[in-house]
Amino acid sequence: MTPSDDSTRDASGDLAGRHESIWMDTSDRTxxxxxxxxxxxxxxxxxxxxxxxxxxxxxxxxxxxxxxxxxxxxxxxxxxxxTAKVTSLHGLVYDHLIDHFGVERAQQYADANQAAIEHVADTVDDLGVDCEFGRTSAYTYVDPGGNRRGVRAEVDAARRLGLPASFVEDTDLPYDVGGAVRFDDQAYFHPxxxxxxxxxxxxxxxxxxxxxxxxxxxxxxxxxxxxxxxxxxxxxxxxxxxxxxxxxxxxxxxSRLTPKRSYVVAARLDGDAPEGLYYDPEDPYFSVRSHAGEDSLVLIGGQDHRTGHGGNTTDRYRKLEREARERFDIESIEYRWATQDYKSIDxxxxxxxxxxxxxxxxxxxxxxxxxxxxxxxxxxxxxxxxxxxxxxxxxxxxxxxxxxxASKSDLLSHNKHAMKHLFEGYVESHPDLDLSGLAPGEAVVADDRDDPVAVYRDEDGEVHAVSAVCTHMGCLVSWNDGEESWDCPCHGSRFDVDGAVLDTPAVDDLDAVDVEYPTDR
Known part of the structure; x- marks a missing residue:
């Protein structure tokens, strides 16, 4: 891995680091x-x-x-x-599970995730896998003035289920916390x-x-x-x-899964990386873990948002980098990438x-x-x-x-949100297709003949035009400038600039659209 200092930036202007997952760059491709x-x-x-x-x-x-x-x-x-945290500490979840699922099923969830850690450890040993597996503690914390009561309730719930939980106020982080749940004997690896x-x-x-x-x-x-x-x-x-x-x-x-995107930067610190796995559940969350292969490299995640509603997603990387620099003494940003997850309504x-x-x-x-x-x-x-x-x-x-x-709030808000954007996509007006004003690196959803068209002009000036109608349930896609993709704001389907599916639930690609455009730009 070759370090890249902050002078190594994107052609877009001010994003540092290689636009690639560290795990992809440091393992064999299939x-x-x-x-x-x-x-x-x-x-x-x-x-x-x-x-x-x-x-x-x-x-x-x-x-x-x-x-x-x-x-x-x-x-x-x-x-x-x-970010490859192998832990049963999933934010502040166990108090919620006991309240809404009951002690018996909360115990099942706790036992299952603890068993998963040990299964990974045993498999690493049995197969002799060199995957940087190691043990450490995991923390869910709040900032000073944050929800200490919620943290203490989580510790009590986790202990009730036999989990290795304790309440702490001191961590290895270079900034103060208001309190944290600590789980001992958790793990990390190269996934x-x-x-x-x-x-x-x-x-x-x-x-x-x-x-x-x-x-x-x-x-x-x-x-x-x-x-x-x-x-x-x-x-x-x-x-x-x-x-x-x-x-x-x-x-x-x-109707029962909410899509979210979040962002990660791998930062080289001027000094040692903190030991442990860290998660601040406040919105937007903030995640930290050291990278076992590099003593001074940490993976910092956050800036999550519903898929298709990130606004200027490039700015999400900027915000995450700024927050990382406020909290750590960063020498350089080595990598950056985004990921997508689906969260169930309960x-x-x-x-x-x-x-x-x-x-x-x-x-x-x-x-x-x-x-x-x-x-x-x-x-x-x-x-x-x-x-x-x-x-x-x-x-x-x-x-x-x-x-x-456990479901009613998210069930209603998720489906109201999806239906709202399904109808708004067709009710709201879109500009007429005019490629003469579309500069390299820009994208637009525009009206063109029968259906809206999603158009992107790449940095070489080539135009990529596809139907803007998601093939899952017909919502109109929106542009994700940080990943150069078309994302569905209803249920999280994603497509590349030529319409190929990147993320389900859509199975079929977006149809290509023939458009006429000036070639002298």
């Missing part, structure tokens, strides 16, 4: 082939992130044949853009190095395979199940949908049977930013369900649950 014709396996796994790869590995260990089907490259999505080792085990197993650049179009819950892809059909006894957002949505997950992921009417199709989604443990939990839980084994965590993760007290 080159698994696409599916080539029809295939019969015991289980098909749709999605190659931590949930999908962990599920596949567990099933192979149980003697099954498994096909992992990934639209792009495995571990290139949210899993490759995490791609860990999961690439698991994927290799799947790919090498008899009758199994990892298939990249293979797009799943439809899943039929028959006997057996059938998975239709652009490369052939996969027939399987069971199917796991681990595609971040379920691409087959018979249980209305779009704060617990959906893992289990995909819908009440399905028997052999399962789902894992809604990790809410805590996918390193919850994604591992999903793999263990789904493997047990598919293999007919009892699992003690089934009830709390059940996708068919509805906890009204």
């Amino acid at each position: 080159d698994y082939g696409a599916l080539d014709g029809d295939l019969r396996v015991d289980t098909a796994v749709v999605g190659g992130g931590i949930a999908g790869v962990t599920t596949a590995h567990e099933l192979v260990e149980a003697g099954q044949s498994v096909a992992v089907l990934e639209r792009g490259r495995i571990l290139d999505g949210t899993t490759g853009r995490t 791609r190095k860990y999961l690439l080792a698991l994927a290799a085990e799947v790919a090498d197993a008899d009758g199994s395979g990892v298939f990249e650049e293979t797009t799943v179009h439809e899943i039929d819950d028959g006997d057996p199940c059938r998975v239709d892809t652009d490369r052939g059909e996969v027939v399987a006894d069971d199917v796991v949908i681990a595609s971040h957002f379920p691409i087959s949505d018979h249980a209305l997950y779009f 704060r617990v992921p959906f893992v289990g049977n995909a819908a009440p009417q399905t028997r052999d199709v399962y789902v894992a989604t809604g990790f809410g930013g805590w996918g390193m443990t919850n994604g591992t939990v999903a793999g263990l839980l789904l493997a047990d369900l598919i293999c007919g084994r009892d699992n003690p965590w089934t009830d709390v993760y059940d996708p068919t649950r509805f906890e009204f007290g």
Whole structure:
């Protein structure tokens, strides 16, 4: 890794650091082939992130044949853009769970995530994976004058569930905190190095395979199940949908999952990095963890917002960098990247049977930013369900649950928000398409013939024009200047400048649009 000082900036002007995840830059890239014709396996796994790869590995260990089907490259999505905290401390969640789910299911959630930490540790040892795994403490803290009462309530709730919790006022951070929940014996790792080792085990197993650049179009819950892809059909006894957002949505997950984007910078400090994993849950949150491979490098995250509503998303990086410099003595910004998560309306992921009417199709989604443990939990839980084994965590993760007290506020606000933007996108006026005023690096949603068109002129002057109508449910997309993508403000689908799907729930690409434009700019 070559350090880049603050004089190394984007062509856009003032963003420091390489626009890439540190995990992507410091691990091998994959080159698994696409599916080539029809295939019969015991289980098909749709999605190659931590949930999908962990599920596949567990099933192979149980003697099954498994096909992992990934639209792009495995571990290139949210899993490759995490801050990689392997912890059961998920903000201030346990007091909430006891109040709304009851002690028994709160205990299931606590036990599941603690078990996930130990499962990762055991797998690292068993496979001899060099993935920078280490142990440390995790902290959820508030600033001075913040919600100390909430922190103390969380400590009490966590202790009640047998978690390694304590209340502290001193941390290794270079600034004061008002109080913190500390969980001991938590962990960190290099997520791609860990999961690439698991994927290799799947790919090498008899009758199994990892298939990249293979797009799943439809899943039929028959006997057996059938998975239709652009490369052939996969027939399987069971199917796991681990595609971040379920691409087959018979249980209305779009109404129960809120998409959010957040930002990360990897900063080199002038001095030692603080020990531990840190999270300030105030809006917008602020996250800190040291990078095991670099003593003075820390990953700092925050500036989260609902997908499609970030405004000037480039400014989110600027704000995060400014906040980081206010709190730390930063020598340089080495990397920056953004990530997307889906949060369930009651704060617990959906893992289990995909819908009440399905028997052999399962789902894992809604990790809410805590996918390193919850994604591992999903793999263990789904493997047990598919293999007919009892699992003690089934009830709390059940996708068919509805906890009204825990859900009502987010359920109403999320769906009101989505419907508002669905209708406003068509009621509000858009400028007529006039490319003569569109400078390099600019984008616009404009009226052109029948439907609005999303147009971007790249830095070389080439125009990219696609339909502005999201292929999921018809909302109009908005421009994300920080990632140069078209993002749906309703349910979080994302597309590149040529309309290719980057993030589900959309499955189909945006249609290309032919536009006439001046070529002398």
